[in-house]
Amino acid sequence: MMIVSPRVGLGPILRDMRRSRPARHGVLHAAVRGSRWVALGALAVAGVLAVAAPPVATTIVLVAAGIGFVAGVPHGAVDHLLTSRPSGARSVVVVALLYAGTAALAWALLQWSGPVALAAVVVLSAIHFGLGELKVWQGTTGWHPGRAAALALATAGLGALVLPLARSGPELSGVATSLSPGLAPVIAAGPVRLGLVALWLVAAAVAVIAAVRAGHPTVAVDVVLIGALGLFIPPLVAFAVWFGGWHALRHTGRLLTVEPGCAAHVAADRPAAAVRRFCRLAALPSVAALAVVAALALFTVTAPDPTVAVAEVLQVLLALTVPHMLVVLWLDRSTPRTATRRVQESHVPAL
Numbered sequence: 001m002m003i004v005s006p007r008v009g010l011g012p013i014l015r016d017m018r019r020s021r022p023a024r025h026g027v028l029h030a031a032v033r034g035s036r037w038v039a040l041g042a043l044a045v046a047g048v049l050a051v052a053a054p055p056v057a058t059t060i061v062l063v064a065a066g067i068g069f070v071a072g073v074p075h076g077a078v079d080h081l082l083t084s085r086p087s088g089a090r091s092v093v094v095v096a097l098l099y100a101g102t103a104a105l106a107w108a109l110l111q112w113s114g115p116v117a118l119a120a121v122v123v124l125s126a127i128h129f130g131l132g133e134l135k136v137w138q139g140t141t142g143w144h145p146g147r148a149a150a151l152a153l154a155t156a157g158l159g160a161l162v163l164p165l166a167r168s169g170p171e172l173s174g175v176a177t178s179l180s181p182g183l184a185p186v187i188a189a190g191p192v193r194l195g196l197v198a199l200w201l202v203a204a205a206v207a208v209i210a211a212v213r214a215g216h217p218t219v220a221v222d223v224v225l226i227g228a229l230g231l232f233i234p235p236l237v238a239f240a241v242w243f244g245g246w247h248a249l250r251h252t253g254r255l256l257t258v259e260p261g262c263a264a265h266v267a268a269d270r271p272a273a274a275v276r277r278f279c280r281l282a283a284l285p286s287v288a289a290l291a292v293v294a295a296l297a298l299f300t301v302t303a304p305d306p307t308v309a310v311a312e313v314l315q316v317l318l319a320l321t322v323p324h325m326l327v328v329l330w331l332d333r334s335t336p337r338t339a340t341r342r343v344q345e346s347h348v349p350a351l
Contacts, residue, residue, distance in 0.1 A: 027271050028139050031253025032222075038245035039225045046233045061171045061234050062310050068240025069313050073289050075248035075255070076320060077282035079327040082259060096285075099323045107319035115183035121318050126158055128325045129247060133157025133222075135332060136250045141216045149210040155203035156223045160242030163230025166196040171307065172235040178311035200227070236310075243317075251328075252278065258331060292316060 079099060081092060109117040134154045138144055145153065164172060168188050176184035186192060204223050211219035226246075229238045256262045256274045259281070265274035293316050 027256045027266055027274060028136065028250070028253040030271065031249045031256075032136060032140055035246040035249045036222070036225060038241065038249070039229055042233055042237075042241045042245070043225075043228055061237055062307060064234075065171070065175075065236045065240040066310055066313055068237065068242075068244040069310075069317055070290065070293065071244030072248040072317070073293075073320075074279075074282040074286040075251045076324040076327075077285035077289070078255065078259060078278065079324055081281060082255070082327060082331060099327075102323040102326070103319045106322040107316060110179075110315050110319060115180045115186075118180045118183055118318075121322060124325055125318065125321050126161060127154075128321065128328060129161060130154030130157050131332070132247060132251060132328070133226075136254065137216075137219050137222070139254065141219060143211075143214055143216050143219070145210060145214065149206065149214075152203045152206035152210065153219070153223075155199065156207035157226060159200055159204065159223070159226040159230040160238050160246070161230075162196045162200045163227065164235035164238045166193040166200075167231075167235045168193065169235040171310075174307035175236060175311045175314060178308050179315060200230075289316070289320060 106117075106121065110121065131154055134150055134157065137153060144150075165187055173184065173188060176187060204227055207223050208220040211217060211223070226242065229242050229246075232238075233241065256266055256271070256278060259278065261281075262274040262277050265271070265277060293313050
């Protein structure tokens, strides 16, 4: 389905893609392209299953969702290094402990404080995700839209969260109930679901029109892909695929231009070395986070309702999102002033 007029054609799209490749944003463009392929692949699989197979079993949906959630863990695994590396090794330990402590506190609040904490974390996560999409579009196109268009773009970027919530479905409803029996009925209420759809449709329409008029149709293509994920893939899987295969990939692309050692590799036109360095930095924190997930899931995986295990994984991810959001907010405020200086001054320490 075309989302641009025939008059626009492929020329502006190709020019927009070429504008998104230069210099330090080349790796970000590669991450964006990879996320698009993930989305297209997921949509293709969903289409084939819809035509050639019976309804997908609940267990398969939950397993696929769990894999998507877990795949998104490494993209926040170097947060503590980004905020502490300039101050030395002792600062790294302190920041890592603060990061883990914040996540543990958030998990405890989600576990025992009722629906208020969950609603707050979900809203903050939505803001984080929407701003993340906006920052990526700004980074790959150089386009800095006005406030109204920026708000529409950030909201449209939430399609893979908003639309699955509106569609609900047995698996998502089961996980929501496991997370918060009090909040789940509110989310599933008809007026709330209708309001979410209307909000996204209006934002997506404004975002697509603004992007095309500004000469950035690839941004409009992204909005349509996000919407397609939210509309045509089982709701819980849609968000998991977007989280692990879209948001995480794009955020990692941004980090490769921010973390000093990775940025030095990127500046020297060694993107593969930057990716390898990021993988080494993220390995231990990712294993630690996944060990916590596994330990919690171990107590629930044999429960009569498998949604409990997925809910535990999602709760840990939501808890980890709290310190992650704080780090990303700090990066967004500091990167424009310090990115160039970091690349120039950094060296690539051996790992």
